[in-house]
Amino acid sequence: MKTKGWLVYEEEHAKKNLGFIQWFLDEAEGLGIELDFILQSRISFGVQNKELIIHLDQQSIHVPDFVIMRNMDPLFNEQLERMRITCFNSHHVSVICNDKARTHQYLAGKGIPMLDTYFSTSDELLAGNLPLSFPFIIKSRTGRGGGEVFLVEDLVQLKAVVAQLSSRSIILQPVAGSPGKDLRVYVLGKEIVGSVLRSNQTSFKANYTLGGQAKAYTLSDMERSIVNKIIQQFDFGLVGIDFLFDKEDRLLFNEIEDVVGCRTLCLTSDINIVKKYLEFILQKLSFGGEFT
Structure with missing residues (x-):
């Protein structure tokens, strides 16, 4: 029997990575893996009749042996693992690594060189709670691909960035060398x-x-x-x-x-x-x- 897996994307990210997705499907076939490309929007999961469930297109399914998660959804990762479905990357990796504050907190004290990093919210900055002087970097805790990263050189720029980030949780760092x-x-x-x-x-x-x-x-x-x-x-x-x-x-x-x-x-x-x-x-x- 073939090993069966899912390759899970959210729709917007999938549109930008059609070639990469096809590469996965082609290599899987060559290795004798039955790999299905699945959009996250087709999946529903939760608890039904006191048991964990995953549905595809509102239908019960035979669950795969593994899931390659190309979407950031730690709750879904945990659901998979609690149902004994191996997930790549794991729930633990997803929870820690998709949050810049958690990642720095987790790796602190391990002898790994890193910038000083402060955990805050945009609202706290407006209240004057600035743990470091200008210029500095503001990053959304969950941004990816270089998005939601800002160089702030003065109070005017700070207010503009805070307005853009609304009340999101952020990290602050000095500018690297x-x-x-x-x-x-x-x-x-x-x-x-x-x-x-x-x-x-x-x-x-x-x-x-x-x-x-x-x-x-x-x-x-x-x-x-x-x-x-x-x-x-x-x-x-x-x-x-x-x-x-x-x-x-x-x-x-x-x-x-x-x-x-x-x-x-x-x-x-x-x-x-x-x-x-x-x-x-x-x-x-x-x-x-x-x-x-």
Whole structure:
């Protein structure tokens, strides 16, 4: 019997990643995996007759052996795992890594270099509760892809950003020593599979999708040691760990992308990351495991 899986996206993100989705489906077929592409909007889940349930198109279904979550929905992740369906990435990774404040809180005290990071809300800032001086960076706790990240240089800009973010929870950080440059390290399980240096000459954001440049990067032994300290704190599927640089070009942890994009890895290497991911999933399923 074939291993059966779901590849789950929300609709807007799926439209931008049709090629990546087809890549998953093609590689799955080659590995003998029955993989179905499912939009999150087709799924309903909850508790019915005192039991956990998942419905597809309002119908009961035979649940898959695993789910690759390309959508950020920690509650759904937890539902899957409580129903003994293995989820990539896991509920734990989803809860921590899709919240920048939680990620920094979780990794604090682990010997990982990072910027000072303050947890706040936009309302608190308007009340004058500023834990650091201008200029500084404001980020939404749940933004992705470089969105909802702002450089604030004075009170006028602060008020404009606060109005845009409304009453959302945020983090505040000083400006890194080398703005406009960052490093993404791709991790599969406990393995570092590739690294990409991203840079932007016209913005403090280095994201490739925002106009940045990308090239392959070789980690030093010291840099690899820092990455491995983070890896040891999680049971990852596929993630991207992002770093900034200080004035001496040393790594500063920035964030972990749970639903990581692989465009720059594909552009800068010949790594078949999708095939490797599916082979990793098959290996993990052979060992079993359950939610506790």
